[in-house]
Amino acid sequence: MKNRAFRTVTLAMAITSLAAVAACGSGGAGDEASGPVDVEFWGWAPGYEKSVELFNASHPGIKVTYSKISPGSKGGYTKMLSAVKAGNAPCLASVGFETLPTFAAAGALQDATAAAAPYAKEYAPWAFAQSSVAGHTYGLPVDIAPMALIYRKDLFAKYGINEAPKTWDEYAADAALIHAADPNAYITYFGNDAYNFAGLAWQAGAKWFTTGGDRWTVDVNDPATKKVTAFWQNLIDKKLVKTVPSFDTALYKGMGEGTILSDVNAVWDTPILADSVKETTGKWAVAPMPVWDTATPTAGNAGGTPNTVLKGCKHVKEAVEFAHWFATDPASVTNLIKETGIYPAALTGLDNPALAEPNPFYGGQKIYDVFKDSATRIDPTFQWGPVMTKTSGALGDGLGKAGTGTTTLDAALADTQAQTLAEMKTQGMETG
Template sequence: MKSRPFRAVTLAMAITSLAAVAACGSGGAGDEASGPVDVEFWGWAPGYEKSVELFNASHPGTKVTYSKISPGSKGGYTKMLSAVKAGNAPCLASVGFETLPTFAAAGALQDATAAAAPHAKEYAPWAFAQSSVAGHTYGLPVDIAPMALIYRKDLFTKYGITQPPRTWDEYAADAATIHAADPNAYITYFGNDAYNFAGLAWQAGAKWFTTGGDRWTVDLDDPATKKVTAFWQNLIDKKLVKTVPSFDTALYKGMGE
């Protein structure tokens, strides 16, 4: 894997919420306190340590202690839920919007509707709504990540591409141009990150999960999803994109090279 002029970074409309967790220790966010307040916060995103440091410096009446844990699906969520059951959960935790309903259903969150309401105007309505379940708000959005097209202009120029692709057809054509010019170069990679694929399917109009009455409907075989699948499968079959596991060491090594 040589050069990567393009990469779709992160996922479509992914939101991580700072959620108030049930069974927060004494002196935490859910308690009435007459003195300094200690707040324990669990999360994993880069930069939280610095954010906590800046917050503590500007809020002398509150001390936030940050503990970095494994990303949610890699063990962090299990640790949080276990802590709630044991009665020693943190006051705040980073919970993905897609997992928030699971925590709410498990009784693992404190209702923060009243505390969050004054801040609703600071967010896009749809973003703020993602931190709510069944009319109750459990946190605030802290990581709203759109899917973006990032490319190396110098490499596009090298391969005779004068402007970035504006359509998926142009994208496929550029992928062929790049790989034909250099068999070790690929326009991007296709990994096993379900979030990225979900974002692309969403962009195409797919609705994998819907509700009707008291029932869930799951549909992963709709025309939009098939269209996205066929597009990427075609690039994979023609070896115009690199196939490598998402977040794998080989992926980052290839990007660096």
């Protein structure tokens, strides 16, 4: 993402207060203490604790204490914001690209611009930019989340589909073919994951949030997004997709028994799927996500997380030093690829040998080759909004209702647009 200014009244006030805090908490001479510097770190992804152990074993001057908490959307972010408000927040925390602007608007982040600046060129430019708000950098990115088509290669072949669909039109045709051959089989499911849907919209060219001067423009129901809703509404109406909540046990039951045959999702979903349907090892494959236009193929992104400095951190320099090591050290990156399923945001991470290893669950395929290609086709200008907790909640609720037929996807978009604008107005943000 380009590093655009997004200055609202609330955000400007937050940044002003953060600058004052940073002056006395930037890890400078006034913060020197005898013994190792303690840096507390909160996160939830599998494998993070191993990288922390590796760091502590090789950096006697900094001791990182890791606490595993609930995922951000399941209470982790609320816990972080409460801790900031209470004055006992950790120094560093996992805050996704999509949520970082919300934390900035809430005044929950601490400026780490000076500490992070020397490392900027070591990351994918758009990933580093998404760790920043209004010219202030608050952390360093661990990963990005290019999307792909994850599918049952054996069952596609059973239904006469010997090549993964390259376009969304082909995907829809294959959906009809599969369901006609077996009324209990579906090419995929339609769930209620707002961020997965955002990745689909991102691929289509959506621009949900833009800024000019002190004002936000919100366009969650823009033409690109409506192209996506029209596609999926058609599949829902024709009952060509199974409607089931995202990450629900019913989803993995269907995938395991061969009634749900694919998932268009991010790189981090590959280990989740492998762990959830172990009995199908060797039967899955990964292909590029279907595209709208083969002449200009694009890919979506559904995730990505910087390790972010929270307000009140007394050792910003050391926290950023650890965050950089965490995202770039070869042993740490290897661990995160294998245990967490990341696609590295650090440029050096792209040469990590773990990315070239065959994956037994996916039939020995080197699946990261697909994600490497997808990563080059992500639009770097997509921007998240300042109240994504409200936006994603409204959208996820609407997607779930649309899947069951109690509303339409376009109505869900309109409601999300209205709820987002109302929340921004409540927080004193200028829109227009």
